[in-house]
Amino acid sequence: MTYWSKKRAGGAAACVFAMLAGTISVASAQEARTHTPVTQDMLNKAESDGNNFLHTNANYNQTRYFPNQQINKDNVKNLRPAWIFQTDVVETMETTPIVVNGVMYVTTAFDHVYALDARTGEQIWQYKHPMGQITTFCCGPNNRGVAVFGDKVYLGTLDGQLVALNAQNGSVAWKKDVADPALGYSETMAPTAVDGKILIGTNGGEYGIRGFVKAYDAEKGDLLWTFNTIPEKTVGVWATHDATGRDLHRDIKAEKAALAKSGDPYKTLGGGVWQNPAVDLDTRRIYFVVGNPSPDLDGSLRPGDNLYTDSLVSVDLDTGKYVCHFQYIPHDVWDLDSVSPPIITQVKTDTGETVKGILHGGKTGHVYVNKADDCSLIRFSEAMVPQENMWTLPTAKGARMLPGANGGVEWSPMAIDADHSLAYAINLNQPMTYQVESTPYPEGKLWLGGAFKVIPTEEQWGNVTAVDYNTGKIRWQAKTEQPMIGGVLATAGGLVFTGEGNGLFKAYNAENGDVLWSFRAGAGVNAPPASYTVDGEQYIVVAAGGNTQLDYKRGNAIVAFKLAQ
């Protein structure tokens, strides 16, 4: 997962802030709510819960589809800011607000957590993580939010910790060192809470880590199991083509010679897990995607397929044991890896059979559709962005290939509408050159094996794309003036919400991509939106804090919207 753009956001919304001042002062007089313990039953039923937003990606299937239709295609034009909360940290925001019976939990860059009254934006408490002096992270000091379970709120931190907070007041219940930040490990993902376990992966594919997913006991923080995303034998089958059947131009003979000389590279092969797993409680399996191999651009030091980098992986929820995997790009030397969280939904095979499927939006610009039972590929979608010169190998001078190393679909979660078998993805078009330069493992320092360089003279843009995952065909696309990063929310109101680096937050008609509403937030809206309902009123909420990775204008706002009275 990596790298960025040339365009910067602009604009301001001073008038909106002034307009809202009265609203905020009135609301602050109301009584703040207190935390409701989150039961497993609540988490299980999140998909049909029109009041709460309990998971980073809405529910265990990670559909990011909110079932309330109070805000819909007909009335979204009346959507107005209800409140704006400004955090203490003016830096990149990737948080998904979590809402439990009227209490909202949000995070900021550098790992602050706030509990807010979801009706008013009034602060209930703040936790400011005492950051260690050693942090090693790629792509910004990000945090993507918390998990909630019982009476606790769970946070991963840039200095490699998992922290459990008491939800009533933000005090620390326990904290654990997940992995050593001096070696390149860091936490930016929101954890996942399920059946008394807290699941968390790791960043570090740019630093020569050995990736993992770990499960901790939710109550006490004891480590329950670890799944290494990099097994001790990473060679695989010497695959010569990617999942779409295109030649990867590997020099298998040279790789085999390198393997004989230096052995399996598993100890420093990367394979971070940036985003939440999808959880299938019927089969008690989890599904996650694994990021790029280290070093990103230099394949000479890591012969073989580099399992399980650039892969969909399923493991047993209770034991962490391997179940199945599917590698989208064996021996990736472009960092076009797998980051956007997978989605579980029913899909049709090419013979018309309906099976449980896994969707993943790739940095290649394809939506991949796999079978849940054995991870095998059913189909891949049409490319959502231009693809040129694939798979041209990186060179010492730099070789141009599209997509650039940010994708396609970056970490941004997709949403789906299962009734229409549509997946909504946001994409970047950011032309880059891929330059290789071999250097040895640098003991925890940045280890790209070269450089990704944006081509400043080429136009950059983005799009919102609806893909029919039962056919692989693109249903509609809406172009945006900047590459897109952040995430998508779909609702039963026939709407798709997503934000842009220029500060615009938009509602699209889910059927055809028409823009039905927009709001200029004054800083980049580059975080996944959420929705919730309190006192009978549905809200849409999103962070506007810009983005380090694409250098979009920074801010510090959480903005909640509801229909005008």
Added chain:
Amino acid sequence: MRAVYLGSMPVFVAVLALSVGHPTNAQQATVTSPPPEIADKVQLCASCHGADGKPVVEKVPIIFGQHMFYLLTELKDYRAGRRANEIMAPIAAQLSDDEMKALATYFAAQPWPNYSEVSSPEDNARAQSLAVEGQCTQCHLGGMLGDSRNPRLNHQKVDYLTQTMTDFRGGVRKNAAAMAAIVKDWSDADIAAMSHYLAGL
């Protein structure tokens, strides 16, 4: 739009520094005395880096207020020969791990000195284009303030910046491979523009 945005960068940087509250960014206004066990070492450092944080020798960087882990890493690299410098290498060779950590912690806690260069609009435009290509803020963050592993470049000494980028380009400095790859094709004029831009942010 970009010119307007970057024109306001000093304000943005000031807000960021105050509001983010990096643990490794110096927040205090005055220089403090070092712990006794490293006092003589600090005195030696001051002979080049300056007693008040303003370097008194050419091409020597500001280290007051620099990030602790970056300073520690560089000292270790000097000692191990991963970063070559005829003055720093023998000094680092005499330091223990504990002394290095104490020195890095002390200097990181000192206030960044008041230092700035004037950069021309032409330099700024060239530097901004290079920063896009090299994706500099991904590691050095907004305002080029750095964090932990990645040094603050904002208002660093212009001659040091020029020397460092030249060393990366020429393969003289080898302890940050990604930087070498980024500046590989930069001209002298590119490096000069970037140095002035960073020193004048």
